[in-house]
Amino acid sequence: MSADLEGRYRRVLRLLPGWYREQWEQDMVAAFLDSWLTGDPEADEYICKAAGPGWREVASVAVLAVRLYLGGAGTPRRYAWGQAVRRAVLAVVLVHAALGLVALVPAAWVRGVLGLPPLPANLVNATPRGVWPAVFYVVSVAWIVVFVGLVFGRYRTARALAALTIVPSLVVMLQAPFTGVGPALPLFGPWAAWVLLSLVPVLAMVAFHRGAPTGPARPWLLALPAGYLLVFFPLLALQATGNSAWVPDFSGLCCILAALACLAHTPRAWSRQGAGSGVWSLTLILLAATAGVYRIISIADYLNDPHLIKVGLAELLILVAAVALVAPDAARTQAATPAPPAHPHTTAA
Amino acid sequence: MAAKPMTGQAFFVLAALADGPRHGYGIVGEVADLSHGRVKLKIGGLYGVLDRLASEGLIEPDREEAHDGRLRRYYRLTRDGRRALAEEAELRASTARVVRVRLGLTGPAAGAAG
Numbered sequence: 001m002s003a004d005l006e007g008r009y010r011r012v013l014r015l016l017p018g019w020y021r022e023q024w025e026q027d028m029v030a031a032f033l034d035s036w037l038t039g040d041p042e043a044d045e046y047i048c049k050a051a052g053p054g055w056r057e058v059a060s061v062a063v064l065a066v067r068l069y070l071g072g073a074g075t076p077r078r079y080a081w082g083q084a085v086r087r088a089v090l091a092v093v094l095v096h097a098a099l100g101l102v103a104l105v106p107a108a109w110v111r112g113v114l115g116l117p118p119l120p121a122n123l124v125n126a127t128p129r130g131v132w133p134a135v136f137y138v139v140s141v142a143w144i145v146v147f148v149g150l151v152f153g154r155y156r157t158a159r160a161l162a163a164l165t166i167v168p169s170l171v172v173m174l175q176a177p178f179t180g181v182g183p184a185l186p187l188f189g190p191w192a193a194w195v196l197l198s199l200v201p202v203l204a205m206v207a208f209h210r211g212a213p214t215g216p217a218r219p220w221l222l223a224l225p226a227g228y229l230l231v232f233f234p235l236l237a238l239q240a241t242g243n244s245a246w247v248p249d250f251s252g253l254c255c256i257l258a259a260l261a262c263l264a265h266t267p268r269a270w271s272r273q274g275a276g277s278g279v280w281s282l283t284l285i286l287l288a289a290t291a292g293v294y295r296i297i298s299i300a301d302y303l304n305d306p307h308l309i310k311v312g313l314a315e316l317l318i319l320v321a322a323v324a325l326v327a328p329d330a331a332r333t334q335a336a337t338p339a340p341p342a343h344p345h346t347t348a349a
Numbered sequence: 350m351a352a353k354p355m356t357g358q359a360f361f362v363l364a365a366l367a368d369g370p371r372h373g374y375g376i377v378g379e380v381a382d383l384s385h386g387r388v389k390l391k392i393g394g395l396y397g398v399l400d401r402l403a404s405e406g407l408i409e410p411d412r413e414e415a416h417d418g419r420l421r422r423y424y425r426l427t428r429d430g431r432r433a434l435a436e437e438a439e440l441r442a443s444t445a446r447v448v449r450v451r452l453g454l455t456g457p458a459a460g461a462a463g
Contacts, residue, residue, distance in 0.1 A: 028373070028396050029419075030372075030373065030416075030419040030420060033419060034372075034421070035377065037417070057391050057392060059391075060393030061392075063393065064393045064396065
């Protein structure tokens with residue numbers, strides 16, 4: 001009699017990982033039916049035909065599914081992927097935060113806040129005026145705050161701030177086509193950057209849930225100034241010495257950074273001695289995939305420039321070659337994931 | 350490093366099992382009663398909590414009973430679960446005492462005596 005209602009709920013439960021359903025589905029279905037059925041055959045017949053899981057019920061299952069897929073407590077099978085997603089999100093936010101420093105440090109330098117000699121004249125841009133530059137200075141600071149928040153486990157604050165932080169870029173991109181105001185942006189690159197490097201990481205911040213383990217803060221915090229000094233300072237130096245032609249566009253820079261990270265990780269991935277090496281390999285695969293898709297989409301903006309297309313393809317080739325070095329370690333990590341946790345009924349005395 | 354704080358839902362689920370084993374929907378009802386209707390667990394939320402508590406060794410299965418052709422599984426507190434619940438209850442009670450004193454709902458002497 002309860003088949004209709006039960007069938008509808010079981011369809012919702014398909015959101016959950018198979019191993020979890022094996023352990024808990026019967027129990028969940030029984031509890032769900034208990035919550036609906038009254039024991040009165042006539043009423044129950046009507047309920048079973050007409051009723052179904054409400055949106056709050058569906059949402060509770062969806063939230064549970066996200067937690068299980070992204071690795072909370074008691075989910076060892078998915079732990080590696082959950083960790084990899086969290087690290088990849090942190091790495092992307094690190095790039096945003098370092099870009100924030102790129103915006104803030106010269107501004108502070110020009111104003112003499114850092115107590116350094118004056119910047120070379122060709123690095124000092126005319127101070128932009130208006131609302132948007134001010135907004136983007138705030139956004140730059142906000143990314144740094146988001147990064148620090150994620151590192152220190154202030155996940156809710158970081159998620160909320162990150163969601164606000166990606167809005168100004170969207171407004172600027174929508175402004176030109178719809179109002180004719182503002183700079184005409186390339187058709188593909190900015191959108192790809194916004195979706196892949198802003199929207200997707202913000203959505204993926206659900207991986208920073210309550211049950212997610214917090215990692216060591218110190219290496220990530222050191223990575224921010226290190227990333228600024230090691231990556232962006234050379235780029236600024238190229239500009240300062242009149243070698244701007246050697247500076248890749250942002251998608252190319254992402255490919256090169258991902259490729260260099262893969263190369264740096266390769267000795268560890270091949271030795272398989274470092275703890276957590278496989279999770280880092282998975283993380284790098286995620287980052288490389290993001291950079292690769294960004295590169296492919298943004299190449300479409302250069303269709304009338306064969307030289308830039310060749311450069312873009314070369315960057316992709318370098319990225320693929322570097323990914324091939326860590327891919328076997330990532331695959332081993334997937335194959336070696338531990339068995340799912342035993343169902344409490346099987347462990348009961 | 351301090352232990353992770355217990356969530357409100359976990360506290361209520363453990364509290365619902367304090368006086369004996371209950372099955373899934375029985376826990377939902379008891380949690381609603383204990384919280385005066387403020388905590389209304391959905392089934393997905395309940396099993397998220399049960400799964401976590403079981404993996405932490407705070408609850409364990411008790412028995413299965415047939416009811417209207419369905420198997421109801423009952424859960425009970427483990428010794429660790431009973432201890433964790435008692436510690437959390439004491440923490441919440443002491444916090445509540447401080448809050449009542451600060452709000453002027455009771456005197457410090459009454460709080461100390463209680």
